[in-house]
Amino acid sequence: MSARILVTGIGVAAPSGLGVEDFWSVTRIGKNAIGPVTRFDASAYPSRLAGEIHGFEPKEHLPGRLVPQTDRVTQLALVAADCAFADAGIEPGTIDPYAMGVVTAAGAGGFEFAENELRKLWSEGAKHVSAYQSFAWFYAVNSGQISIRNGLRGPAGVVISDQAGGLDALAQARRQLRKGSKLIATGGFDAPICSLGWASHLHGGLMSTSDEPERAYLPFDDAAAGYVPGEGGAMLILEDEDSARDRGARTVYGEFAGYGATLDPKPGSGREPGLRRAIDVALTDAACHPAEVDVVFADGAATPRLDREEAEAITAVFGPRAVPVTVPKTMTGRINSGGAPIDVVSAVLSMREGLIPPTTNVELSDAYDLDLVAVRPRTASVRTALVLARGRGGFNSAVVVRAVD
Amino acid sequence: MKGSILSKQEFTFDDLKRILLEGAGADEGVDLDGDILDSEFETLGYESLALLETGGRIEREFGITLDDDVFTDNPTPRSLVTAINESLSALVDA
Numbered sequence: 001m002s003a004r005i006l007v008t009g010i011g012v013a014a015p016s017g018l019g020v021e022d023f024w025s026v027t028r029i030g031k032n033a034i035g036p037v038t039r040f041d042a043s044a045y046p047s048r049l050a051g052e053i054h055g056f057e058p059k060e061h062l063p064g065r066l067v068p069q070t071d072r073v074t075q076l077a078l079v080a081a082d083c084a085f086a087d088a089g090i091e092p093g094t095i096d097p098y099a100m101g102v103v104t105a106a107g108a109g110g111f112e113f114a115e116n117e118l119r120k121l122w123s124e125g126a127k128h129v130s131a132y133q134s135f136a137w138f139y140a141v142n143s144g145q146i147s148i149r150n151g152l153r154g155p156a157g158v159v160i161s162d163q164a165g166g167l168d169a170l171a172q173a174r175r176q177l178r179k180g181s182k183l184i185a186t187g188g189f190d191a192p193i194c195s196l197g198w199a200s201h202l203h204g205g206l207m208s209t210s211d212e213p214e215r216a217y218l219p220f221d222d223a224a225a226g227y228v229p230g231e232g233g234a235m236l237i238l239e240d241e242d243s244a245r246d247r248g249a250r251t252v253y254g255e256f257a258g259y260g261a262t263l264d265p266k267p268g269s270g271r272e273p274g275l276r277r278a279i280d281v282a283l284t285d286a287a288c289h290p291a292e293v294d295v296v297f298a299d300g301a302a303t304p305r306l307d308r309e310e311a312e313a314i315t316a317v318f319g320p321r322a323v324p325v326t327v328p329k330t331m332t333g334r335i336n337s338g339g340a341p342i343d344v345v346s347a348v349l350s351m352r353e354g355l356i357p358p359t360t361n362v363e364l365s366d367a368y369d370l371d372l373v374a375v376r377p378r379t380a381s382v383r384t385a386l387v388l389a390r391g392r393g394g395f396n397s398a399v400v401v402r403a404v405d
Numbered sequence: 406m407k408g409s410i411l412s413k414q415e416f417t418f419d420d421l422k423r424i425l426l427e428g429a430g431a432d433e434g435v436d437l438d439g440d441i442l443d444s445e446f447e448t449l450g451y452e453s454l455a456l457l458e459t460g461g462r463i464e465r466e467f468g469i470t471l472d473d474d475v476f477t478d479n480p481t482p483r484s485l486v487t488a489i490n491e492s493l494s495a496l497v498d499a
Binding site: 063064065066067068069127128130131132134 | 426428429431432458461464
C-alpha cells in the first residue's frame with residue numbers, strides 16, 4: 001500500500017451551521033449552539049437542553065419522493081452527502097459506480113420516524129403504520145439512501161459503536177479503499193431529539209440536567225456533570241490518492257493518516273483503560289511521533305471519571321501540557337456518531353486556517369495537566385491533528401489527520 | 406344493508422393524486438397534474454413500497470380491503486381508479 005487516503009470533500013449538518021462555511025464561521029469563534037429543546041415538549045423531562053439544527057427544511061434540499069420516506073437523521077445525512085460530493089467536484093460518470101461506496105456510522109437510527117409510527121401502531125392500529133417504517137428507522141438507512149441517491153454501487157456498510165463509530169466508519173472506508181475502491185463517502189449522523197431518543201439518552205444516566213445552555217456541558221471542568229445531546233453529523237469524501245490525482249481533484253483537505261481502536265477492559269479489572277493504546281496505535285499507524293501532533297480534538301465526555309481517563313491518556317502519550325487540546329463540541333453538545341466526523345472536519349479546517357477552535361464555557365480543572373484551548377480560539381500552524389472518540393460500552397477510537405502539500 | 410357512510414364515496418383521480426403525494430411524494434420530473442392517467446406507476450417513479458403505502462392509505466380512508474395484487478393488475482392511475490370504484494360499489498351492493 002503506497003497510495004495515501006485523501007479527504008477531498010466535506011459536508012456538515014451541525015447545530016452550529018448547515019454547510020461547511022456557516023459551520024466554520026460559528027465554530028472558529030466559539031459561538032454557543034446549545035439551547036432549550038424545541039423539537040418536542042421536553043418540559044417534563046429531567047434534561048431539557050439540546051444542540052438543535054434550526055431552520056432545516058428538507059423539501060428545500062431533497063426530492064419530493066425522498067422526504068416522506070426518511071427520518072430527519074437521513075435527511076441531514078443526504079444533504080451533507082450532497083454538499084460533500086459537490087465540494088469534491090465529482091461529476092456523474094467520472095468514476096466507475098462500482099468503485100464508489102459509502103460507510104456511515106449511526107447511534108440511534110431514524111428514531112423520530114419510528115416513534116411516530118409506533119404511536120400510530122398503538123393508538124390507531126397496524127394498518128396505520130407507514131410502509132416506509134420497514135427501513136426508515138434502521139441504522140443502515142443513511143448508507144442505503146446515500147448510495148441510491150448518488151449512484152454508489154460499490155461497497156456499502158454501517159458501523160455502530162456510539163461516539164467512536166464516527167471514526168470507525170472512516171477506518172472502514174479506508175479498508176474498502178485499500179481493497180480497490182476509488183472513492184468512499186463516509187461519516188456519521190444522529191438526530192435523537194424526540195421523546196424516544198430522549199428516553200434512550202436518559203437511560204444512559206450521563207445527561208446533564210442543567211437548564212443553563214452555557215453551564216450544562218463542561219468537559220474537563222470541576223463542574224462537569226454530564227453532556228447535552230446534539231443532532232447532525234458530517235460526511236467526508238475519502239479517495240485513493242492516485243485516483244484523486246488522476247481525476248484532478250480540486251481540493252485536498254488532508255490525509256487520513258492513521259487509525260487505532262481499542263476496547264476498555266472489563267470494569268473492575270483494575271487494568272488501564274484502552275484510550276492511551278488507541279492513540280498509540282493510531283500514531284504508529286500514521287508513522288507519526290507524538291511531538292508532531294499540533295492539536296488533539298478530545299472526546300470530552302464531561303463526566304469526572306471519563307474526563308480523568310481521557311486527560312490521563314493524553315498526558316501519558318504527549319506529556320503534561322505538551323499539546324493543545326480542544327473540545328469544540330462544547331458548542332453543539334455530543335452528537336453520538338455525528339460528533340467525531342464533525343471534529344475531523346474541524347481538524348482539516350484548522351489546518352486550512354491555522355486556527356484551533358475553542359472549548360467554550362469551560363474553566364479547566366486543576367486536576368488535569370492539559371493545555372486546553374479554552375474559551376478563545378488559538379492561532380497555530382496545524383499540520384497534524386489527532387481526533388478522539390469514545391463510545392458507551394468501552395469503545396475507544398483515534399484518528400490522525402495530516403496536511404498534504 | 407346498503408349505504409354506510411364510507412361506502413357512499415367515490416374514489417376520484419384527485420383522491421389518488423392527493424394520497425400519492427401525502428404518502429410517497431412526487432418525483433421532480435413528473436407532473437401529477439399532467440396527462441398521466443394511462444402512465445404506469447413505475448414510470449411515474451413509484452416503486453413497490455410507495456404503492457404499498459398508497460394502497461394502505463386508500464384502504465384506511467375508504468374502508469375497503471384491496472387485493473395484494475391490485476397494483477399488478479392495475480398498473481395505471483385510470484385502471485386503479487376504476488378498480489377501486491368497483492370495490493366501493495361492491496360494498497354498496499353487498
